[in-house]
Amino acid sequence: MVEAPAVPQEEHVPPRRGWYRRNEIAITPWLFLAPGILFFAVYVIVPIFQSFDISLYEWSGLGSVAENGEYVGLANYRDILGIGPDETMDRDFEISIRNNFWWLTLYLLAIPFGLGIALFLNQTVAGIRLYKSLFFFPFVLSQVIVGLVFSWFYLPNEGLLNAILEFFGGEGVNILGDPDTATFGIIAAGLWPQTAYCMILYLTGLNAVDPEQVEAARLDGAKGWRMLWHVILPQLKPATFIAFVVTVIGALRSFDLVAIMTNGGPFGQTNILSFWIWDVSLGEGGLKYGYASAIAVILFGIMMVFISYFIWSMWRDERAVRR
Amino acid sequence: MxxxxxxxxxxxxxxxxxxxxxxxxxxxxxxxxxxxxxxxxxxxxxxxxxxxxxxxxxxxxxxxxxxxxxxxxxxxxxxxxxxxxxxxxxxxxxxxxxxxxxxxxxxxxxxxxxxxxxxxxxxxxxxxxxxxxxxxxxYYQWGVYYRADIFDELGLEEPETWEEELANCQAIIDSGRKCYTIGTKFLWTAGGWFDYLNMRTNGYDFHAALTNGEIPWTDERVRQTFANWRELIDMGAFIDDHQTYSWQEALPFMVNGEATSYLMGNFAVAPMREGGLTDDQLGFYQFPVINPDVELAEDAxxxxxxxxxxxxxxxxxxxxxxxxxxxxxxxxxxxxxxxxxxxxxxxxSVDDDKFLQEGFEMLSSNAPGGIAQFFDRDAPAEMASVAMEGFQEFMVFPDNLDDILERLEEARQDIY
Structure with missing residues (x-):
């Protein structure tokens, strides 16, 4: 009789593991995300819905909305947009939207400017690191300081700009005092740090450009614009995308420069939506929280158009990678 | 102890x-x-x-x-x-x-x-x-602080009537200076000018009714106030580019003698002294009479x-x-x-300071019309903000007056 090999009689019983251990892989990421999600919900998501809610009330910001606010439905939106019989669009809204449009369009100039400087600095010369950091410097400065410096630069009598103009025989100008030029003066100030930001994005992007492709293109006789357009730029696409995102968002929320340089003036002509929200609720024109919330919701809507586009295009790219 | x-x-x-x-x-x-x-x-x-x-x-x-x-x-x-x-x-x-x-x-x-x-x-x-x-x-008085030394140099007296005021101003402009410094970047300084011009043109009661929203901004009497204001603007009485300056940034014009007067609250005296003006160089007078039929009223x-x-x-x-x-x-x-x-x-008791003495004297015995707080404290915040923006625009582009008044009137009907 052949004895069976001595194997343990019992079946293998794995050591008992806790619920957490069994689900570790699925749960751990959520645990790490939890603090972020919590704060994001409390400080971003919930306030968005609160803004929607408050925008339906006429409320002075004093006491609670429920007690001291008066429910007015969509009246705030009708007042702002001028919907309904004998209503006209709020003049400040008209001005703000127009200025926001200029901000969005002209602020995008930071991208080609940034690319230009990045290409210029992308070479190996003695001390190039120093030059790069000097070009990056404006982005390190606080926006408030940038605004202050530029408003001194523009000053009608003592300002450097007028000194230069007069040296070349031009006439003195008061850029920030003239309703036709003030917004452009502020945008120019905003472009200074934003260009530096785009430059740094492109400089890192240029490090990742594949030298072999450049070599191959060169052998095929590409140079100058053709090289830039067909070989370099396609490889910089991720950098361009990020530069586009930060510039658009930056243009829509450019509050500090307006507040510092003109305070919305002269006579409200440099208002933009974000500054106007502040002025209507917290500023001197104040205590219209319901109205300000309605403006905030409209600004949110405009931003959503861009944000949706960004998210959609990121999602599309990721899907393309997975295939 | x-x-x-x-x-x-x-x-x-x-x-x-x-x-x-x-x-x-x-x-x-x-x-x-x-x-x-x-x-x-x-x-x-x-x-x-x-x-x-x-x-x-x-x-x-x-x-x-x-x-x-x-x-x-x-x-x-x-x-x-x-x-x-x-x-x-x-x-x-x-x-x-x-x-x-x-x-x-x-x-x-x-x-x-x-x-x-x-x-x-x-x-x-x-x-x-x-x-x-x-x-x-x-509390503190408002009034006209002026460079007494420049007034002496030009042989001018403190004006008591609007005619004297305009004549003084013309003489100052002819000497190559501006009559008034002002910085309207933060708007309220223009509110001070409106307060005085309106109280002198139409009286305290009218002014109070206007800031209470009881009178339309397109009223003929309001237009008269702006017409008086315009006389000064058309003469070139105010410094250029005032919409770019804060009230503090407008001070050097007075300290350097490029402008001779400043309609301001008494808090402006301290920085003027710090700027190097002595009490001999600085004087104070009550805003002159425009319409002799209304009683003098003051901002305090x-x-x-x-x-x-x-x-x-x-x-x-x-x-x-x-x-x-x-x-x-x-x-x-x-x-x-x-x-x-x-x-x-x-x-x-009031301090011996000459401006405090003059201000106290003015408010207690020479303001029978009444004492107003200030435009942005008398009018509701929203009305004040829209109106003062309009005043600033008027000071830069006086031709826009009709448009401005229409806008203020529309705001008045919404707000009150």
Missing amino acids: RSMTAALAASTLLAGGGALAQDALSGDLVIFSDMSNPAPRAVMEGMVERFGEMHPDLNIELTVIDREAYKTQIRNFLTANPPDVANWYAANRMLPYVEAGLFADVSDLWAEPEIAENLASTRGALTVDGAQYGVPYT PTDTFHIPSGAENPEAAREFLRFVVSPENQTLINNGENLGQLPVNASS
């Missing part, structure tokens, strides 16, 4: 205050203040120290908040975490808080003879629907103390308010070394 003076001070206060409860104050007294500039801050801290010596059992917590930040924070702390005493401003500026029930009714204080008799002049500015909601602690903004409705120690808060407005304290805190402004208590 210290406790002796404290006891002495306490006994005088008790005697002065009349029938007060004998039991000493205790517990916490929380004070939020916007007196954050160096001199006002020292005044506030000094008052707390002296009040604390009188009431040794009372634990006083003083929080001083930056003056501009205070304007937004007050909305939060009055609802969320009300102190026992808080600073604010009189008239329409306090109305939203009174209407929201956030400031306590202190009419009982105003019924005490000590306060009723001595503070009568500011009673109206703190009254809403027949009840009082705070006490004043200081009043700063105040209030007790929030949520105060936990209202007894101590009331005692502090009594202390603030008492004649001795008023004389002390408003003197030249401290606030350098006018005391609100009629039994106090």
